[in-house]
Amino acid sequence: MSARRRLGARWRRRRPLRTRLAVAASAAVALVVVGVCTAAFFVIRYAMYHQLDLNLTQSATRTTQQDRGEPPGVLAGECRFLSAPACAQIVPAQAQGDPSEPYLLPVTAPVREVADGRRAAYYSNITLDDGHSARMLTTPFGKGEALQVALRADTVEKGVRQAAGLLAAVGGAGVLLAAALGYGVSRTGLAPVARLTATAERIAATRDPRHRIELPEGPPGREDEVTRLAATFNTMLGELEQSVTAQRRLVADASHELRTPLTALRTNAELLARADRLSPAQRERASAALGRQLREVTGLVGDLIELARDEEPQPLVEEVRPATLLEHTVATARTHWPQVAFTLRIDEAASALSLPGVPARLSRLLTNLLDNAAKFTPPGGAPVEVELAGREVTVRDHGPGIAPEDLRHVFDRFYRAESARALPGSGLGLAMARQIARAHGAELTAENAPGGGALFRLAFRGDGA
Structure with missing residues (x-):
């Protein structure tokens, strides 16, 4: 890496983002302003010289139309005027008479080539004997002669200099305005980022995730990217x-x-x-x-x-047949709860169902549901009904059911209803069952069954886990 690149990288690391954004925005706008002013200068310069060239062309045309067969020499020597009439002279292809014969306008080799027909007409900038600048047109005139027509270019050059000064002033003001606007844009645009940074630092110092970033008021759905970032950060803080x-x-x-x-x-x-x-x-x-x-x-x-484990380990995921797993789980529950009857019904279409999952974890989920149902089923009472239909597993008992005030708490950790406090268990079984279900992309819900008892539904998503 060159020394210039290392210096630039070190500057970017040491300068805050707001400064870098302001410099970048200012540089971009300043570059555009300078480019526009430069282009405008060349357009103005071209337009002014083009107008002068048109005047020279008109003067040369008038002189050609008024040709009365004058010999080579000076036709009009009034080059002291800033506008027409122009000074003009006729130059032969070959020098005649005294080589030192003076000409008003400079005669060079290209002029002789135009007179001889070996070169096309052209424009050039010259300096007169009195020190004034002029614009000259050299064009063929008759046979073996060239016509030179010149006009003073003082006005054009003054206009070009004035335009250059004015555009330079406008460009300088534009650069300063770009710097001010760049600073304002960076300060306004990065305000949510500054608030985000302050909030993150406050959370790191206080270890309190209740802090939030203040978002600007505005119609929903029209936030900019930085505001959406702040809103996403607030959502993340809520989850945290x-x-x-x-x-x-x-x-x-x-x-x-x-x-x-x-x-x-x-x-x-x-x-x-x-x-x-x-x-x-x-x-x-x-x-x-x-x-x-x-x-x-x-x-x-x-x-x-x-x-404490939020998701299933991916290396253990495999294709699981819920029907086979349910048959094994019900058989195990009959062994653990010999005084409780279990009935199992599997829909014919669901017998071939296959889902991705961790067999041991899904078995634990079903076992917890069956244990919970058996715990509330009195010995010798109605059986626990287990059914697999489509992509849904239902487990129903015929116990006392779930009190309305307990329905929204049955899946909470360590929560135990009044009717269950005398029964064995820690209050973690249903919470663990819901966590396993959600880790497999399924939803576990509880409700009171018609006719009494509790009904738990385990519904798998249509696209699997």
């Missing part, structure tokens, strides 16, 4: 706030739920530490209680670990 709140609630709920079994574990452990003072029956009861509580704590910790 929900995630942090859920995490804090999970930690608080887990701490609360773990406190009771850990206290019981410590009590039984201390009791067993004094086993020499206990009878064999007391030791056996304490050991059984300790083992049961260890299993409860182990299950609770395992559920918490499962809930």
Whole structure:
């Protein structure tokens, strides 16, 4: 990398974005202004000299029309005027007489070539003997002669200089205006970015995701890109706030739920530490209680670990047949709940259904639904009805159902209705089931079944997970 590139890269790194944007915008506008002024100068210069050339052409035409057979020499020597009449002279192709014969206008080799017919007419800029500038036309005149016509160009040159000065002033003012506008544009355009940066720094300092960026008022759907970026950042902050709140609630709920079994574990452990003072029956009861509580704590910790995982690991995803998985899960539930009857109905069209997913996780989802239904089914009561129709799995029990005030909380972590507080469980089964369902692109809902009992629907998307 050259030294100039390194210097430019170092400048870009050290300058803030607002300064770089202002410089870029100012440079772009300034370049356009300078380009327009330069083009205007050349257009004006060309127009003024073109008008002068037209006057020379008209003078040469009049002189040719008035030709009375004059010999070579000066026809009109009044070159002191700023406009017509023009000074004119006739020059032969070959020098005649005294070579030192003076001419009013300069006679060069190209002039002799025009007179000889070897060159076309042309315009040129000359300086007269009195020091004034002039514009001259050299054109063929008769046979073996050339006509030179000249007009003073003082007015044209003055006009060109005035135009150059005026355009330079306009260009300079345009550059200064471009710099001011560039700064204003960068300041206004990057205001949401500045607010975004300030909000991010405030969140980093306070670790509080409740802060938001103030958005400018305006009709919806007409925001610019920076405003949409700020709105997206606000949405991200909302998601972050929900995630942090859920995490804090999970930690608080887990701490609360773990406190009771850990206290019981410590009590039984201390009791067993004094086993020499206990009878064999007391030791056996304490050991059984300790083992049961260890299993409860182990299950609770395992559920918490499962809930901490937001999505399924991609390497474990494979094609799963829900019908086969449901048959296996129902058979396992019959073993775990021998006092509860289960009925399974699979639609013929759904028997060949195949979906992408993680078999172990989907099995856990169905197991949680069946365990929840069996828990609320009285022994010897109506069976738990399981059905697979199309892309939807339904699980219905004939228990007491779900109270209206509990319907919107059944999938919350650690939430347990009044009727379920005396039943086994940690309150994480349904929350885990919904999380697994959403990770597989499915939706799990709960409702009260007609005729009593609870009904859970697991609906998979039409395009799979």
